Amino acid sequence: MANSITHPRPRHTWLTDVARFGLLVRDAIRPRATPFNLAATVVLSLGLVVTWIRFTRGLGATTNLSDNYPWGLWIGFDMLCGVALAAGGFVLAAAVELFHLERYRGFVRPAILTAFLGYVLAVLGLLMDLGRPWAIWHPMVFWQPHSVMFEVAWCVMLYSTVLFLECLPSVCERFRLRRTLALVRRAMLALTVVGVVLSTMHQSSLGGLFLLAPAKLHPLWYSQLIPLLFFISAVIAGLSMVILESTLSHRLFHSQVADQRPADVDRLVIGLGKAASVVLLVYCCVKTIAVMKAGTWNLLPTPYGVLFLVEVLGLGLLPCALYAHAARVGSATLTRCASVLAILGVVLNRLNISVIAFRWNEPVRYVPHWMEVVLSVALITLGLVAFRWIVNTLPVLGARPTLTPDHGEAVSSKAAPSRGAVSGNDDGHAPSKEVSTCLRSPL
Amino acid sequence: MATNRRDFLKLLGTIGAAGAVGGQAHSAPPASSARPDAWAMLSDLSLCIGCRKCEFACKQANRLPNRPMEDFEDEAVFEKTRRTDRHNLTVVNRFEAPQPGEKAVYAKIQCMHCNEPACASACPVAAIRKTRQGPVDYDPSLCIGCRYCLVACPFSMPAYTYDEPFAPAVRKCTMCFDAVSRTGGAPACAKICPVEATTFGTRHELLVLARDRIHRNPDKYVDHVYGEHEVGGTNWLYLAPKSFAELGFRTDLGDRPYPELTEGFLSAVPLVVAIWPALLLGAYALTKRHEAASRGATPPLPGAVELLGAERTPTRAIEAGPQVRTGSKGK
Ligand code: SF4
Ligand code: SF4
Ligand code: SF4
Numbered sequence: 001m002a003n004s005i006t007h008p009r010p011r012h013t014w015l016t017d018v019a020r021f022g023l024l025v026r027d028a029i030r031p032r033a034t035p036f037n038l039a040a041t042v043v044l045s046l047g048l049v050v051t052w053i054r055f056t057r058g059l060g061a062t063t064n065l066s067d068n069y070p071w072g073l074w075i076g077f078d079m080l081c082g083v084a085l086a087a088g089g090f091v092l093a094a095a096v097e098l099f100h101l102e103r104y105r106g107f108v109r110p111a112i113l114t115a116f117l118g119y120v121l122a123v124l125g126l127l128m129d130l131g132r133p134w135a136i137w138h139p140m141v142f143w144q145p146h147s148v149m150f151e152v153a154w155c156v157m158l159y160s161t162v163l164f165l166e167c168l169p170s171v172c173e174r175f176r177l178r179r180t181l182a183l184v185r186r187a188m189l190a191l192t193v194v195g196v197v198l199s200t201m202h203q204s205s206l207g208g209l210f211l212l213a214p215a216k217l218h219p220l221w222y223s224q225l226i227p228l229l230f231f232i233s234a235v236i237a238g239l240s241m242v243i244l245e246s247t248l249s250h251r252l253f254h255s256q257v258a259d260q261r262p263a264d265v266d267r268l269v270i271g272l273g274k275a276a277s278v279v280l281l282v283y284c285c286v287k288t289i290a291v292m293k294a295g296t297w298n299l300l301p302t303p304y305g306v307l308f309l310v311e312v313l314g315l316g317l318l319p320c321a322l323y324a325h326a327a328r329v330g331s332a333t334l335t336r337c338a339s340v341l342a343i344l345g346v347v348l349n350r351l352n353i354s355v356i357a358f359r360w361n362e363p364v365r366y367v368p369h370w371m372e373v374v375l376s377v378a379l380i381t382l383g384l385v386a387f388r389w390i391v392n393t394l395p396v397l398g399a400r401p402t403l404t405p406d407h408g409e410a411v412s413s414k415a416a417p418s419r420g421a422v423s424g425n426d427d428g429h430a431p432s433k434e435v436s437t438c439l440r441s442p443l
Numbered sequence: 444m445a446t447n448r449r450d451f452l453k454l455l456g457t458i459g460a461a462g463a464v465g466g467q468a469h470s471a472p473p474a475s476s477a478r479p480d481a482w483a484m485l486s487d488l489s490l491c492i493g494c495r496k497c498e499f500a501c502k503q504a505n506r507l508p509n510r511p512m513e514d515f516e517d518e519a520v521f522e523k524t525r526r527t528d529r530h531n532l533t534v535v536n537r538f539e540a541p542q543p544g545e546k547a548v549y550a551k552i553q554c555m556h557c558n559e560p561a562c563a564s565a566c567p568v569a570a571i572r573k574t575r576q577g578p579v580d581y582d583p584s585l586c587i588g589c590r591y592c593l594v595a596c597p598f599s600m601p602a603y604t605y606d607e608p609f610a611p612a613v614r615k616c617t618m619c620f621d622a623v624s625r626t627g628g629a630p631a632c633a634k635i636c637p638v639e640a641t642t643f644g645t646r647h648e649l650l651v652l653a654r655d656r657i658h659r660n661p662d663k664y665v666d667h668v669y670g671e672h673e674v675g676g677t678n679w680l681y682l683a684p685k686s687f688a689e690l691g692f693r694t695d696l697g698d699r700p701y702p703e704l705t706e707g708f709l710s711a712v713p714l715v716v717a718i719w720p721a722l723l724l725g726a727y728a729l730t731k732r733h734e735a736a737s738r739g740a741t742p743p744l745p746g747a748v749e750l751l752g753a754e755r756t757p758t759r760a761i762e763a764g765p766q767v768r769t770g771s772k773g774k
Contacts, residue, residue, distance in 0.1 A: 058608035067528055067602040070590035098723050100730040131588020131603065131611035138587050142568040148705050149591045150567035151712065189727070197719045201712060211704045212561055212595040215696055227708055 040381050047378025050371045054128055062371040068359055069366035071129075076354035077376050078125025080206055081347050082118050083156070084230075087238030088245075089115025089163055090192075090199040097192040103268060106260060109170060109396045110249060111242050116163040117386055119156065121379045128375060148208045155202030162195045170394040173403040181403065203234040210353055218357035220299050220308045223290035226353070232283045237346040239276040240319075240339035243269050247336050249397055252388075256397045266332035273335035276342060277323030284316050304360060311352060315345025479647035481558075481577030481678055482618060484633060486551055487656065489663055489684040490640040493521070493535055493549035497632035497641065501533045501553075504619055504631035524691060527553060529602045532616045533632060541685040548683070550690045551632070551641065553616035554579060554600040555670060556678035561701035562615075565595035571613070577646065577678045578618035586613060597674055597696050618678070646678055653682050675700030 054062045065072050092111040095101045127133040139153040165184060172181035184191075207230025214222050223229070246269055250257055257265075291297065299305050319341040326334035355366060391397050495515040502509040507530055521537035533553035540547050556579045563571045563579060570585035571592055588611055593601050601615040619630035628634065629643035642649065650671060657664045669681035674696050681687070688694045 056608060058606055058611065060605035060607075063605070065590075065603075065605055067526065067593060068599065070593035070603060094723070098727045098730075100727075100734045102734075131590065131605075132586060133588075135585075135587040138568045138585060142570075142585050144567055144569040146564050146702065146705075146709065147567045147591075148709065149565060149589060151709070153567055193720050193723050196723055197716060200715055200719060204708075208705060208708045209591065209594070211708060212565055212701060214704065215597045215693060216594070216599075224707075 040385055043374070043378050043381045044385075046374050047382070050375045050378070051128065053371065054375075059129075059131065062369060062375075064366055064369040064372070066364075066366065068362055068364075069355070071354055071358075072366055073355070073368040073372040073376055074125045074129040076351050077347070078379055079122050079129070080350040080354055082122035082125065082379075083203065083206060084234045084237040084346050084350060085241050085343065086115040086118025086122070087199065087203060087234040088242040089118075089166070089238070090195045091235055091238040092242060093166065093192045094196050097188055098196070104272070106265075106398075107242050107246060107268070107272075110245060110391070111238075112163060112166045113170075113387065113390060113396050114241060114245060115238075116160070116167050117383050117390075119160045119163060121383050123156070123160065124382075125376070125379055148205050148211070152202050152205045152209065155198045155205065159195060159198040159202065162191055162198065166191055166195065170396050174394045176403060178403070199234075200231060204228065204231040206230055207353075213358070216359050217353065218299075218304050218360045219294055219296045220291065220304060221353050221357045223294055225286060225290045225293075229283065229286055229290065232279060232286060233346050233349060235279050236276055236283060236342055239272055239279065240342040240346075243272050243276070243335060243339040244343065249391075253391055253397055256391065259398060269332045270327050270330060270335050273323040273338060274327040276339070277320050277327065280316060280320035280323065280342065284312060284320060287312055287316070304357060307352065307356070311345060311348050315341055315348055319345065478577065479645065481646045482623070483556075483577060483644060483646035483649050483678040483680060484618065484630070485642045485644070485649040485653055485680045485682065487640050487642075487653075487682045488548055488550050488690065489682065490638050491535070491549040491551060492638055492640070493537055493547070494637060495520075495535050496635045496637065497551055498531060498533055498535060500631040500635035501616070502530070504622065505532060505614075507532075527600050527602055527615070529604045529606075529614045532602075532614060536691060538685075538690050548685060548690060550681075550683075550692075552598075552600070552691070553632075553679070554596075554618075555598050555673075556616075556618055557674055557701070558676040558678065559674070559700035559702050561595040561597055561674070562592035562601060564702035564705065565591045567591070574620060576620070576624065578620040579615075580617050580620045581613055581615060583610070583612040588612075595701065597693065597701060646680075649680055653680055656682060672698045674698070 050062060059065055063072055063074070088111040092104060092108045096104050096108050127136065130136060139150050140157070144150050165187070168184045169181060172178070172184065204227035207226040207228075210217055210222070210226055211224070246265060250262065250265065300309065319338040322334060322338035322341065326332070326338060496512065499509065499512050499515050501507075524536050525531070525534045527534055533551055535549050535551045538548045538550060556577060558573075560571065560573055560579045563569070563573050565571075566586075567589065568585045568587060570583070570587075571579060571581050574580050588603075590603055590613075592613060593599075593603060601613050603613055604611045622628075623630060633641045633643040642652070644652070650668065653668045653671075657666055657668070663684060664682055665684070665686055667683075667687065669683065669687050669692055670677035670679055675698065681692070683690055686694075
């Protein structure tokens, strides 16, 4: 901008106007042209193109789905993994709101935000995948309570609403809506209980969907215990995501979490890891019981058996041991490594059940179309961008609420200068400027 | 008795649904378990000559893209074993003869019209339903396109029109339900069959007929009526001159109706709704008391608070948390 003005003043023509406009655009874009933003722009544009093709030319043009493989990446990854990885919301909410583990309070808001975004993305993926997405409301009106899918539909719909309500406190604080805040605070206990009940139901129901596929799912994975296994592994995925996310938040949004001492956070992370290690141990035990009940040991020395062992030992028992060891030696880094392994384990489990070990003996197998992959990556990118935008706009990451319903602000803007949202408002800054400053720095 | 109980449950479900939403409550998949007078088909694979006229008639009846009848005489399609798809609701496959020198065996397959259909129990909106008459019918106007029915069907019969962007639908044989209930007669494939390999009748009379044929020609048939008991019985029955496993039929499906596979799980749902909140609130009260106790300067007990297994930060330090951290911030 400055350069263009310091030139000897040129004659004013429409061409100079265009040039000046171009420079304005360039200067607006340049500081935001981080590698992440560029990549995100490319991926999101591609995602839009795929969406367009999906809705004008159909599922056949964008996916490799077939009559034998009616569910592909969009269900197996976007839906099943998305919902499992979003389980941190109900786990952390239960720990803090129900079990009074107050020291984890700081993790609750980011966990619930991640969960909400996770569900929104899963539903977006579902809208792409459903043959008639405009009829998505039908299960609300045309009841068929004998269907597991019916239960999933209801629970996901209700729980997304609960998550939205649980996200409200930060919105209220940001816009200083005291009365609404008081209302939501009062409802928090009830919301948490309802959230846990709904999560228990649909996390297990997503596994329950496959109870009808004994003739199609590989015997190592098919079990009457699938619903239980899905629920337990969702808790694992949720805890691990919270651990991983706290790490990333500290790297990327350190200005916002400046009031949390790294050592404190590390100790809490290790605590979560310890819990995850216990849950993983339970999971591995139930998985063993399932195989014992089915009596399918003899299938272990086959290619699918190896895949099964990778999933259960490499990405189940190993992170379990790592979490436990990390707690013993007090290493948050190790806990974080374990969380990555555990997350991969849950993702592999979901993909195995829905895609890889499903109709495992067909001669022609399903391999995702590149457009399916692009859309899934685009949805993740959308989630990251939305998360970044929200934590830069709303008070989510800090440990303490910035506004209490009854007596003013809990934290003065001096004590938390980085909490741009509220203090910025006080100083009369336009919120958009706040956002753009934050956008520039971290990623 | 079983039917009574089911009907009662169905009634309850319907009332509950109507009461809760005041909307349109659709009946759950009724279990017209093997009603003897239900419509049924018997395909005698020892009679089938593989002319594929039934495929032609099926396309005609369902208004699917068709070709002239002569095209169906082309034997090249038998090179590969085919499954049903969106253009072919029934297909005829060829298998080796039971004895060298005899004629090959042809097997016509299509939806089996199960007595207790997995597809109907899977469908979240009751777009697929078991009709009172026996056929399993599909209503595209309700369908949301989740394709769970394709996942659930043990025989892998339903297909989906993935190439349709604006009105995709599930496609499967409906036993010509509309046409037969309107004008009577038989489904198209049974009507056209030149050798009566496929016969239309009531389930009871066809079972008697099948048993009778096996009885009179024990060396011509394997002693098994496929569909009599498979997955709780189906309304399409088969006779075969050689073992069904060698004719592409699944013989590992068992006799339990598929909806039973999810019944136990679904019946646990009300339990979760009833018990979970009580347990959770119990834990809430317990940990709250504990917290209050520790606030009153009692040393924290190891217990519910340590449930998540975090390091034992004295709870009082947490209470003082904000101040402590604000202080550390200042330095
Ligand atoms: S019309 Fe009859 S004989 Fe011809 S292929 Fe069909 S079932 Fe067999
Ligand atoms: S064969 Fe499959 S599609 Fe046909 S009624 Fe049975 S479960 Fe449904
Ligand atoms: S695809 Fe349609 S018919 Fe099949 S289960 Fe889903 S809603 Fe029901």
